[in-house]
Amino acid sequence: MTDERSSFPERLKSNAVAVEALLETLLDPAVRGGEISRPANLLEAMRHAVLNGGKRLRPFLVSETAALLGGDVQAALRIGAALECIHCYSLVHDDLPAMDNDDMRRGKPTVHVAFDEATAILAGDSLLTFSFDIIAAPETALSDRQKTALVLALARAAGHGGMAGGQALDLAAEKSAPDETGIVLLQSMKTGALLRFACEAGAIIADAAAEDRQRLRAFGEKIGLAFQLADDLLDLTADAAHIGKATGKDAARGKGTLVALHGQPWAEQRLESLVAEAEALLEPYGARSEVLAETARFIANRRN
Template sequence: MQADVLALFEAARVSHANAVERRLRALLDDRARDGEVARPERLMQAMRHGVLNGGKRLRPFLLMESAALFGIEGEAPLRVAAALECVHCYSLIHDDLPAMDDDDLRRGQPTVHKAFDEATAILAGDSLLTYAFDIVASEETELPATARVALVAALARAAGLGGMAGGQALDLQAERERPDEAGILMLQAMKTGALIRYACEAGAIVGGASVDERTRLAEFGSAVGLAFQLADDLLDMTSDAATLGKATGKDAAAGKATLPGLHGVDWTRRQLDGLVAQAQDLLAPFGDTASMLRAAAQFIARRDH
């Protein structure tokens, strides 16, 4: 990535991340909303611990930049992006539990079940997931009702049994029954790829895109979702916990099959280059307005932490 493009991308990513962080802080305050009885203090502390702990906020970035392709910026895409980050962080809280991947460290901090306890971590994840749908469906998200319904339906499918949660089930199964390459691709498209695909498709929904434009952005999301997982698996093989802020080498230790593990580092890097090229082709009809999404694809594929 050229230095000037990288600088512009990083500035945009940080700007979006800061905006999402501020919106999440406001959404996760202690004040009960209409229809809520109360917000328990310890539960809210655990939710904030799992969400307000840094992170690249790539999914919100992709959503907001996808919406910007259609001239839509401001509070509506920001709220949908915050809701998506709630779902993502719920998945991390549950993924870190002893019954799942059993991690003690996330983004350089103790995981929620370590900072609090397992039951509180489960409830914090449950609360973030359900709150995400509240945020999107609310009239405070100033979009047409049809758009909010479409966003809720697509998020439910991306996060649920046929998407991320189903992918987590396949990941657990993979510890007992080693999948073939097709099985690995399916697992990754569900566990990691589904929410990244949603981020890009949701931006199109927010923007009132045509069917063709929505499909194109969803396919772009699928390409960068696979790139994200390949890069993540490659880093698990080649990096260290101090750099990543989480444990490394866990896939190999658990006997999990990954594409980098099957094919090696050089093959993986060639695949990543191919996925970046595919992503660029999908964005071609959007011209220069998609420059930040193009840069995001390169960043995702070539990140080092």
């Protein structure tokens, strides 16, 4: 991990390396207490889904929000790894032919292409379950009360009232394009819910006051909206080789996006507004929140 003087890119990279190393260890072949076996092919598919680089933005947000409020560094790293398992499970399932039918993810074959559809489904199921294993495990140095709060918040962010529900709305949008309110709702669930949890989790790990938890949750909501808006712009303007996955698919399927509804100039201006709103939420923390403010700007301006 890096110290307070490290630049944003250094901190982001350092955290990604730490998360990758932890996931590598967590997904090794050694059978843990209470487990019966770790089937080699299933474990390999899980590792294919998870150990593929990436910015690890969600775990980074967990670590940085926890650090802002004085939370335990190692506990934050483990919660970030749990969140990354949820995120990667969602990508494995979203890529399936019955969902978005993608064959490339981060420049590599998707899990159902590299293995098969049944294995991809089981890999996603296993990663979803494993995330809660990581939170509850004794190696995560948090109180039972904190673990319960994290499990509840993550379950609600990931399930039918959050990310999975957002994917259901996304599939429905292929048949009947939603209006602007529907688009915002869909995106706040499918993409925003896990980013919101990432920020709120830091406050839970730090055992912070309710006001801090609500403020960081609101910050997560703002950057979640910005993330999806930037994603929609990339889908419109970037090429697949640059971002490591297929582009232009939303337009091809007739899915409504805010970019399609209002145009690129509006979207770019709205991104600036969301970043300003996110930064305003951080003002009570002063200079200590600069890394989080830089994260908001990075999300809005990313190119992959």
